[in-house]
Amino acid sequence: MKAADFIYHRATGVAEALRYMEDYDGEARLLAGGQSLMPMLNMRLWRPAALIDINALSELAEVTAQGEETHLGALVRHATLETSPLIAARLPLLATMVRFIGDHQIRRRGTIGGSLVQGDPASEMPLGCLVLGAEINAVGPAGARMIAIEDFYDGAYATALEADELLTEIRFAVHPPHFAFHELCRRHNDFAVLSVAATGHFSADGGWHGLRIGLGGVNDRPVLAEASMALLEGSSLSDADIAAAGEAALGAIDPPSDIRGSAEYRAHLVPRYIAKALRDLRLSAQG
Amino acid sequence: MSSNEHSISLRVNGREVSAEAPARMHAADFLRHRLGLTGTHVGCEQGVCGMCTILLDGEAVKSCLLLAMQLEGADVRTVESLAEDDRLSDLQAAFKKRHALQCGFCTPGFLMLATGLKSSGRKFSRDEIRGELSGVLCRCTGYDGIVRAVEDYLGDGEAVG
Numbered sequence: 251m252k253a254a255d256f257i258y259h260r261a262t263g264v265a266e267a268l269r270y271m272e273d274y275d276g277e278a279r280l281l282a283g284g285q286s287l288m289p290m291l292n293m294r295l296w297r298p299a300a301l302i303d304i305n306a307l308s309e310l311a312e313v314t315a316q317g318e319e320t321h322l323g324a325l326v327r328h329a330t331l332e333t334s335p336l337i338a339a340r341l342p343l344l345a346t347m348v349r350f351i352g353d354h355q356i357r358r359r360g361t362i363g364g365s366l367v368q369g370d371p372a373s374e375m376p377l378g379c380l381v382l383g384a385e386i387n388a389v390g391p392a393g394a395r396m397i398a399i400e401d402f403y404d405g406a407y408a409t410a411l412e413a414d415e416l417l418t419e420i421r422f423a424v425h426p427p428h429f430a431f432h433e434l435c436r437r438h439n440d441f442a443v444l445s446v447a448a449t450g451h452f453s454a455d456g457g458w459h460g461l462r463i464g465l466g467g468v469n470d471r472p473v474l475a476e477a478s479m480a481l482l483e484g485s486s487l488s489d490a491d492i493a494a495a496g497e498a499a500l501g502a503i504d505p506p507s508d509i510r511g512s513a514e515y516r517a518h519l520v521p522r523y524i525a526k527a528l529r530d531l532r533l534s535a536q537g
Numbered sequence: 538m539s540s541n542e543h544s545i546s547l548r549v550n551g552r553e554v555s556a557e558a559p560a561r562m563h564a565a566d567f568l569r570h571r572l573g574l575t576g577t578h579v580g581c582e583q584g585v586c587g588m589c590t591i592l593l594d595g596e597a598v599k600s601c602l603l604l605a606m607q608l609e610g611a612d613v614r615t616v617e618s619l620a621e622d623d624r625l626s627d628l629q630a631a632f633k634k635r636h637a638l639q640c641g642f643c644t645p646g647f648l649m650l651a652t653g654l655k656s657s658g659r660k661f662s663r664d665e666i667r668g669e670l671s672g673v674l675c676r677c678t679g680y681d682g683i684v685r686a687v688e689d690y691l692g693d694g695e696a697v698g
Binding site for chain 1: 654
């Protein structure tokens, strides 16, 4: 199908984009990579009055190292995360996860900001940002504000952004030394049935500290398995620890039933995929 | 020209062109219906099948997920850029040699995706080629010939047969 009619605006700066959004009073959509938006327009699931193309805003396309922090502009494309040596060194979890997004062509166009704002409960970037504890910078008519990723989602496809706000940047603190990621897809590059990302610190005393375990595709938004994380603090990630953490994670999930799998199937997989990720984590500390 | 129709100027296959398009028209329809470049095929119009893959400023992208308006000032290459007169390009010749097409509907997508892979300058194993090629669907061949043809073209696989 073809998209319904809309007015097209090409913004040349953040201020201009914000003015357009104000003009349309919630009826306009921002066009970044367009890899989720354009299918929805073509299928007429959305009929916005206007599209505001922000692809010319090169100031939003930068990857910058700020001391220990790494800042990604909203328009940083998945292909950049895939190939940038700076990302490989400073945000290796994202560099790993990005390979699971869409396909080659989708990753040339899709952006991290677009992926976060789209807020698909099964998508990779929201989960990666959650596990890494990212902070999101948004600007609106009243100025800029920082939103913790834990507070960014109100539900599936629903964010804390106001209709007149623009996500400009995602900020990451220093990346934990160990990380692991596992995802189940029914077909190559399909949407995930579920995904698990984990990070942690391994100390000389043989214990793991500050473990973070995030789950995608098993709730209306990516969630942290907080009970599992607490259980594993200081542990050696023994097989028994891992099994207990997998069971403890079941309290954090409310999985959907859809064409990719039933809720029961997803719940069955959660402890198993947590175990895969935690065993990888344990292995990475032995290397 | 209706009020929501706009003039778009771009470079296509090395030529400067300009044409009008409504705001809502996607780039694949623009190439086909406004510029007459019907080598770019339209399959699903939702970014799944990859038939409409073109090069936008050197990168393989799906033109059904791009507005015609976004081509303003861009450098676009379509499948029409590959053959010179009656002479097939190396990539097309590899497809012919490896029997990498049957009905041919998906072929422009694979050819432009492979052209994008080549211009990235990266080396790909056969497994990696399979992964990258997952962005175009083929209902005829079972992919084996396509993977081999692209492997031949990228020049870093072992030539088989």
